[in-house]
Amino acid sequence: MWADTDVKAWLARAADSDVWWSFKSSTLTIVAAGATLLIIAIALLSPLLAPHTPFDPATLSLSDGLKPPVFWSADGDWTFPLGTDDQGRDVLSSIMYGTRLSLLVGFASVVVAMVLGITLGLLSGYLGGMLDAVIMRVADVQLTFPAILVALLIDGVVRGLISVQRHDEIAIYVIVGAIGLSFWVQYARTVRSSVLVEKNKEYVQAARVIGLSPLLIMVRHVLPNVTGPVLVIATLNLGLAIISEATLSFLGVGLPSTEPSLGTLIRLGNEVLQSGDWWITVFPGATLAALVLAVNLLGDWLRDALNPKLR
Amino acid sequence: MMTASNNPPLLEVRNLRIEFPTRRGTLLAVDDVSFDIAPGEVLGVVGESGAGKSLTGNAIIGLLEPPGRIAAGEIRLEGRRIDNLPYEEMRKIRGARIGAIFQDPLTSLNPLYSVGRQLVETIQTHLPLSAAKARQRALDLLKEVGIPAAEQRLDHYPHQFSGGMRQRVVIALALCAGPRLIVADEPTTALDVSIQAQIIALLKRLCREHGTAVMLVTHDMGVIAETADRVAVMYAGRVAEIGPVRDVIKHAQHPYTKGLMGSIPSLGVRSERLVQIDGAMPRLTEIPNGCAFNPRCLARGERCLVERPNLMAAGASRAACWLHDKAGVGAPVAKQEPVDA
């Protein structure tokens, strides 16, 4: 019974909050949230929804190759509504599976960056001294290098350390790690500055006096404080991470063509673009742009709604 | 200096109403406020934060920040209506006829320009002076506001001045073009107590010398007592009491003003304890019917709950309280007990 009233009170508070109000009053944000959810749902359900299994060689037939989309030309085939590529793979199904991979890599690398950044930020701010200096200098240096370059370097190093074949097997982990490692700095800085503020507050001193671990106390107080900014950074980074993955895959150092993400699909399409078979490139490209745009719109709105000091 | 009745007033504010549209409806931040300022007069405006005093000041200099807007009433300077002027017209009045001083001298000056440059640009905006003449005037102003070694200081940047010195520069900037009125919004709040008195004394002296009127917005009754000729006490967006400063302090007519005066410790008088007004000023969203002060009022009657008092003659001042009406407050009603949330 208490749960019921609690939930009701919580719902009432949420419905009355500024964040919810600003969400409700922005049509664009609602559309963006809807689009994001729709894309995520379609991607997750792609094994059920997709008309074909595009990367099972057994189901492919070269005679289906390079079919244009149905609305574009009379040569189109309703079995392949958005056309096929030169191997006869259904573009629509490829996009659904590819979006799933792009989202997976995007979310996973944001989580990696977040965990790494928050941990390093807490340690750096709490312990201070040499560790703090080292972590922050590394952050400074890394910040001067564009994330995509850091990710490329990490990928190149891994390629140097292991064989090519093995690389294809673990490509997805490498890429998640590479993108995650290239985005931790912002989280670390936000958490660290919040820790520095809390550190000198009396309750932390008091905790030390009564023998509680101040670190534990701070984690409990700092983390709620930084939830807003971290959430904003994470949302904006999700868009960037998806772009990074697509870029790496496009450059041919991301996911292999046996497991194509949206970026890989665009690269494969780009190879035949000059002959005018635009649909192989344009549809995955449009999907990617729509996904990132929707996520960025959400991030932009969230930043304005929570209005933390973010640069 | 209490010659408001003989001379035409320098500034007339009539039934000023300032609204803030918000998502929970329109807030009435300033409601039906009227007062005059005579040439050379210092009018103190006191009240708690949120009482609408700063907004009134901003409305007079024509810099009400959106979404706030003047919804009704008028403001006249030297008989000319200024609240509805186009931006460009009002800009020419700002700085030239009405100067302004803000709360925080640390942030009022542009950090990237020397104080000399900021003075000269203000002077040249309003007066047809050559660069050399403007610089000379800037120098004179710096000397007048008591900046030592003004000659060298002219080329210094704001960060090279202390807080008090910066506020002197700000005063010089406000006086640049010889305005008739200065709107000073909490000019000493951000300063050290030891410096506050100096700045107030300086402001008072300069305005007397130049014959400049001042609207001094503050929550510090001490400053008002020392400086002002008349005082307006604001509460919840309305004027609760207005009158000569001596009368308002010695013989407060509005229960709120009485409470306010009771809360100031004074050296001469021995009293058991300082009086404190229970409760807090209502939020703009929750202003009660009738008199806005009624929930905190010890003297309230039934009439106070339903009917809103306007300013009426009360001793030497004017107060917005039914106590001063012939019909009185009606049957007494006990003061609302402050409720713990």
Place this chain on the structure above:
Amino acid sequence: MLAFILRRILQSIAVLLTVGVVAFSLFRYVGDPINAMVGQDTSMEERAALRDKLGLSDPAPLQFLRFIGNAAQGKFGLSYRTSEPVGRLILERMPATLELSICASLFVMVLGIPMGVYTGLYPRHWSSRLLQAVSLVGVSLPPFLIGILLILLFAVVLRWLPSFGRGSGTVNLGWWTTNFLSWEGIKALILPSITLGLFQLTLIMRLVRSEMLEVMRTDYIKFARARGLTNRAVNFGHALKNTLMPVITVAGLQLGALIAFAIVTETVFAWPGVGQLFIQSVQFSDIPVMAAYLMLIGFLFVIINLVVDLLYFVVDPRLRSQGGAARVGGH
């Protein structure tokens, strides 16, 4: 002031050394330089001899010093992939990348800053809202996708502009080949420059806009208005100059980022620059080239940061008198 510059230079050297450590570790510990230089049938003794001869058996700090010394002279050894000296490979391709980056950054600055100022000054105007919305589309489109779409439209469909390489219009000036001296060359630059710049353009515009909005809320702007200054003086005299500080910082970083992002653009347009070289070396794990590229980018960033710091001095009097105790704005 001198002390400040000296400290900045020391910090720059520290950054370069950090980058050097990373590059050296790559060079020394990832992959085996000997394997890359000799054939399969070379004996262990010969390998060991070669190792000694190249100093690869020396203590790591000594090797590191030698690596830095060589790097300072532009010597990074031979590429694993082409067996050419890395320094020469990079020098050959540098002009293409620099010309592309310069064109793109001109495009970014000339359009981005005015657009940001405008949208910051008039945030409620419909054209500002439109620009702001379009810019969000801009940051959501990955540069390679922009490139592909531009190629599709202007090269494949309309056939107005070339889509491949530097075109036939390059003029060789001995140690530098340029696209600037012929119409064909300039035409070849257009699409890659737009591709490279568009993403940064939207970033710069959004940054200038938000800085402008922030400055417009400050007390000194309100006070400047209260002094009756003209809109022109308030907006361009007072607000813009205060916006300049963070914009200089980010503009500097963006210029560096352009050179790095050239990797993507060069791949899309088969532009024969350093970025394309780098991506090939990542694919082949050609460590010497990667290490050299890393050092090069590090060096460029350090130079750009130094220039940014010096510009700060020109703009901000607080730094001039306090010896640069604090960087204002920025980060």
